Amino acid sequence: MIQLKHVTKKFGSLAALDDVSLKIQQGEIVGFVGANGAGKTTTISTIMGFIGTTAGTVELQGQKVEPQTAHRLHTSLGYAAGDMELPARLTARQYFSFLLHQSQGDHTKQYEALSRRFKPQLDKKIGTLSRGNKQKIALIAAFVTDPDIIILDEPTSGLDPMMQEAFLDLVRESKASGKTIFMSSHYLTEVADVCSRVILMRDGAIIEDVKAHQLLEKSGKSVTIITGYRATRPPKDAIDVTTDAHKNGVSLTFVFKGSAAELQRWVASVKQLQDIEISEYNLEGAFKSLYESEEKTV
């Protein structure tokens, strides 16, 4: 279990985290979403014990996380970050040898299985590898000791689509075997795909903490219509409206959060309707609209 209780972290006068509280139960897969600078990496850094808190406490498996004692909790914890710097002068094989010597138990089978899955370049110096290949090594390192809790900070940045899918499969398998995963990501479809819960962060504070399916409901629908009637107005609940006039009429694109029946009534009222496209999954739009609506209320 991961728990943050009223955590504040200040760097000088800047509050990178402002009274953040969250609780992640054993077996949950939680996505952590926010723009750059929202405080995601700072939150993860406090959980890992890389940095201390200015106020509040962080707990892992019921034990307080502090920089001086965090290593004791790392025996059951895996970690990977998108910008993780691995020892450049070692080959991946040497790095895994080093890493496995730091952990308890024999993880050879897990190492071999992960190597087959991700196919990393084991015998080249890590410093000479591409970002994607380095990221494969970081991900294997996070899972290789079969930890109970896995913390991932932008884990798929740099991975090609096939490796992203291989990673998501691994997360699904970990979910099935009861692992706890806390994962920050810019890719909302990825988060919605594998996470049971999504936490949205902005300016060092949590602004939403919802089940993944609730986020989809909050997202509404992305609607685009093309009509020959230039005076067409969007429905009253529409947000993010963009209008593009052309010689045969106008195209309207907006996000609609109302009910399907309301949308249906509005569509029926549109004159000279030429085309319509309704997208069920618009997480990027949801993220943007949630973010912007919170910004307006702050």
Next chain:
Amino acid sequence: MMRSVYLKTLYDKRWFVFGWTLGFVALSVLMTSFFPAMRQTGALDALVTNMPPALQGLIGNLGDLKSFPTYIASQLFDIRVPLIAGVMAIILALGLSTAEEERGELRTLLSLPISRTKLLIEKWLALGTIMAISTLGIIIGILASAPLVDGASIELSTLLHLVAMTWLIMVTFGTVTFAAGFASGSRAFANTLGVLVIIGSFILSTFGQSVDWLSDFEKFSLLHYFPAVEIAKNSIDFNNVVVLGTVAAVSLIIAVILFRRRDVA
């Protein structure tokens, strides 16, 4: 091979060790080969006696140039090696502390079940080992070239004493910078402190003997506790070992206390 931070660090720095060891071999061979010329020339005597007293400290006592142990102690161990070793110590100490943190590799290590204290101590042990291997280059250089140079003979025990104290002063210089790096995480601070200690020690020891107002401060120079010529004439003064060892130990303890608690970027 990669069982610990200590072994990993030695492996990471293998080319650094090779290069510096080779450099110390070359320097030792060069200084040994100059001995006959330095022993026989009278021109240097005339030149030095006409120098201002403050500058005479840069050359050393001319009487020391007549026998090989005191020549090599004054010209290699007393002047050149501490300065060169100081530069090496700063480069190595920064490489093991702040450079790794700046690259982000320190976070990667700290994400493993390795305590901050263990990480720091193993890196410091690697620093001491690298310096020990490098100073072996001095022994190899002198022992290999002395038989080929007229009059260049030195007892092995004298040479070992000189090299042991060289290692200790190197470790002390290195530990100050290393400790500053781990304690603060700031390369600028660690570098500045390291340079201040080395250059300050050099200035105090070189000019302190002949400039009145500096002589009172000479004991604050770390080089004051490495009297190479005295070691060549007599032996190691254990009090000097205690002083240098204490400086290194106190620096290390402060680093452990502060590094355990601070944020790692």
